[in-house]
Amino acid sequence: MEELNLDQFLADVSSENIDSDTLALSNIAVTW
Amino acid sequence: MNINMKTLNVESDSSISSFNTIHTLYQLLKDNIEKSYFSSIQQKFEPDVSMLFNYFNNEINNPEYNSSLAILELQAIMLRLSRHHIKKAKMIDNISRFFNELFAYCMDKHILSEINFIKSELIDRPSLMIINRSIQLLEQNSIGIKFNFSFSKQVLGKNNHEGIVKIRTQLFEKLSKTINFVSDFPDNLSELTDKDFNLKEEQYSKKILDAAIIEQNFELAYFILNRSLNSDKNNKIISDQLAYRNIGVIEANIGDFERAIKYFDYAIDVSENIIEYSRNSYIKGLCLIKRLKKVEDGIEILEKALEKLCINYKENDFKYKHERAWLINGICLGKTILANKLKGKERETTLYELIKEEMKAYKMLQNESSFYLVYLKFNLLANIAFLLEILEEYQTAIQFWEKAFAPILVNDAQNREGEKSVTYRLGILNIKLGNYEQAEFLLERSLLLARNENNKFHINVILYSLIYVKLLNNRSKNIIDLIIEGKSISIDLNDKKMSENFESSIDCYNGNISISELMIPDVKLISYIPQIDLAFVPEIDLNKHLTTNVKEKYHEYTRRE
Numbered sequence: 163m164e165e166l167n168l169d170q171f172l173a174d175v176s177s178e179n180i181d182s183d184t185l186a187l188s189n190i191a192v193t194w
Numbered sequence: 195m196n197i198n199m200k201t202l203n204v205e206s207d208s209s210i211s212s213f214n215t216i217h218t219l220y221q222l223l224k225d226n227i228e229k230s231y232f233s234s235i236q237q238k239f240e241p242d243v244s245m246l247f248n249y250f251n252n253e254i255n256n257p258e259y260n261s262s263l264a265i266l267e268l269q270a271i272m273l274r275l276s277r278h279h280i281k282k283a284k285m286i287d288n289i290s291r292f293f294n295e296l297f298a299y300c301m302d303k304h305i306l307s308e309i310n311f312i313k314s315e316l317i318d319r320p321s322l323m324i325i326n327r328s329i330q331l332l333e334q335n336s337i338g339i340k341f342n343f344s345f346s347k348q349v350l351g352k353n354n355h356e357g358i359v360k361i362r363t364q365l366f367e368k369l370s371k372t373i374n375f376v377s378d379f380p381d382n383l384s385e386l387t388d389k390d391f392n393l394k395e396e397q398y399s400k401k402i403l404d405a406a407i408i409e410q411n412f413e414l415a416y417f418i419l420n421r422s423l424n425s426d427k428n429n430k431i432i433s434d435q436l437a438y439r440n441i442g443v444i445e446a447n448i449g450d451f452e453r454a455i456k457y458f459d460y461a462i463d464v465s466e467n468i469i470e471y472s473r474n475s476y477i478k479g480l481c482l483i484k485r486l487k488k489v490e491d492g493i494e495i496l497e498k499a500l501e502k503l504c505i506n507y508k509e510n511d512f513k514y515k516h517e518r519a520w521l522i523n524g525i526c527l528g529k530t531i532l533a534n535k536l537k538g539k540e541r542e543t544t545l546y547e548l549i550k551e552e553m554k555a556y557k558m559l560q561n562e563s564s565f566y567l568v569y570l571k572f573n574l575l576a577n578i579a580f581l582l583e584i585l586e587e588y589q590t591a592i593q594f595w596e597k598a599f600a601p602i603l604v605n606d607a608q609n610r611e612g613e614k615s616v617t618y619r620l621g622i623l624n625i626k627l628g629n630y631e632q633a634e635f636l637l638e639r640s641l642l643l644a645r646n647e648n649n650k651f652h653i654n655v656i657l658y659s660l661i662y663v664k665l666l667n668n669r670s671k672n673i674i675d676l677i678i679e680g681k682s683i684s685i686d687l688n689d690k691k692m693s694e695n696f697e698s699s700i701d702c703y704n705g706n707i708s709i710s711e712l713m714i715p716d717v718k719l720i721s722y723i724p725q726i727d728l729a730f731v732p733e734i735d736l737n738k739h740l741t742t743n744v745k746e747k748y749h750e751y752t753r754r755e
Contacts, residue, residue, distance in 0.1 A: 166546065166549055166553070172597040175597070175598050176597065178560065180568075180601060192572065193573070193580040194274075194573075
């Protein structure tokens with residue numbers, strides 16, 4: 163699990179700026 | 195005047211516009227019902243009724259078809275073989291209820307007792323979704339209105355039929371399970387042909403095509419696509435590769451996957467650049483994996499496309515990154531299905547490698563803010579969380595959802611729909627982890643959000659999961675109220691399966707059956723409604739398949755038909 167370095171990955175994801183309009187549009191919890 | 199107190203004649207014409215027949219019915223009812231009463235009923239079902247006829251009257255300029263949401267919906271259909279969005283299902287359900295209220299009024303006032311649909315072979319598919327739903331909902335009450343369907347052409351094609359006859363055959367065969375066609379498709383009629391429909395000049399446009407695909411008006415889309423394919427270069431509205439791809443998607447949506455593959459192959463053959471080639475290969479691979487269960491073949495197509503793309507790669511062009519990430523994502527889906535055949539450490543190691551691949555795909559798109567990438571970026575994040583769930587790393591999966599989707603879990607009114615879905619998934623993960631208190635808390639929150647948007651389809655799913663966790667947690671407070679509510683909504687929605695689930699939960703509550711005999715709650719909130727969707731419904735829910743009894747069910751996914 164440590165090998166995945168998920169914490170760093172999630173920190174990078176969090177630093178992305180996604181505007182709220184875009185978030186409201188996305189069918190967000192869609193998997194495959 | 196088509197009305198004579200008892201019978202309303204609704205004749206369909208050859209125009210195949212979305213909601214054409216239902217608009218005719220609307221006008222006839224409006225002409226015959228007292229104005230203020232009609233308005234008061236319509237008011238109860240707004241804004242859906244106005245929106246529906248805005249679609250009908252204003253197809254080309256309708257912002258609903260050109261909005262960012264529409265683009266995302268088209269992406270979902272064209273990239274993931276997705277179907278109707280739940281919002282459209284909700285709208286169809288609501289409009290059906292509007293008509294049923296009008297029917298009830300007409301019956302009560304002895305205005306009519308029968309509706310005759312004349313030239314039923316020409317009824318557009320979106321109208322049939324409403325008529326079909328309306329009939330389903332009328333089953334539960336005592337409104338004795340009679341629907342008659344007469345045909346002047348044969349809609350059930352014989353062997354090896356293709357084109358419009360085939361699309362109509364799929365539709366009417368499916369409908370005949372719910373609608374009792376009085377004429378019983380008489381044999382003596384001549385077969386429907388392309389000539390029975392008339393594609394108007396103003397319908398021949400890319401916007402109308404997109405709208406038709408969003409509304410599942412496959413017949414209209416078919417005529418537009420064929421006209422484009424048969425036109426000379428200057429008169430095409432889309433490239434041939436895209437036209438073939440669209441026809442492939444329609445074939446897949448009506449359940450003919452072999453023909454879908456044939457059209458995806460045409461699309462691949464006439465692709466003019468590596469981006470088109472990658473996109474068309476992607477959908478072919480996905481169709482093989484998701485629909486034909488030929489997982490290895492699908493992976494092979496995707497890997498070949500990825501290899502070609504990488505040889506021709508342009509690092510600074512986001513289109514290349516986008517296609518590369520899609521292909522990796524598709525390969526990961528196939529390999530995830532295969533990984534479930536493995537056991538122990540090998541399975542675990544393979545699934546962890548797939549998480550790394552998905553992370554790699556996401557990183558390619560990181561800091562790319564193009565709107566067109568949004569769908570895939572969130573899909574990749576959700577898939578990583580899902581892989582953790584498949585690995586039964588529930589705690590890590592929870593943390594991943596919470597952090598990756600943090601912006602939609604904040605109390606922001608704009609993101610309530612996303613919050614509802616993610617909160618539901620978190621609730622289910624907490625059940626799996628044994629955190630029943632937390633699961634209850636999250637499902638209560640998800641339920642509140644579903645109630646706020648009056649989404650009965652989701653309310654029902656969440657209610658069942660909430661009851662399930664309360665039973666696990668031996669919490670009896672409110673449980674009977676929740677079961678009664680769930681049962682009542684199931685009846686209202688004509689959802690027999692959910693109705694049975696709530697019945698079983700009463701048995702469980704009364705100690706007559708054990709919890710293990712109850713249906714396990716859905717992993718996610720439903721995104722389409724099988725009773726409303728007239729397209730082909732896949733027999734296996736991939737989300738459920740990958741997370742429940744994975745190893746035992748592996749053979750279902752890899753068997754060759």
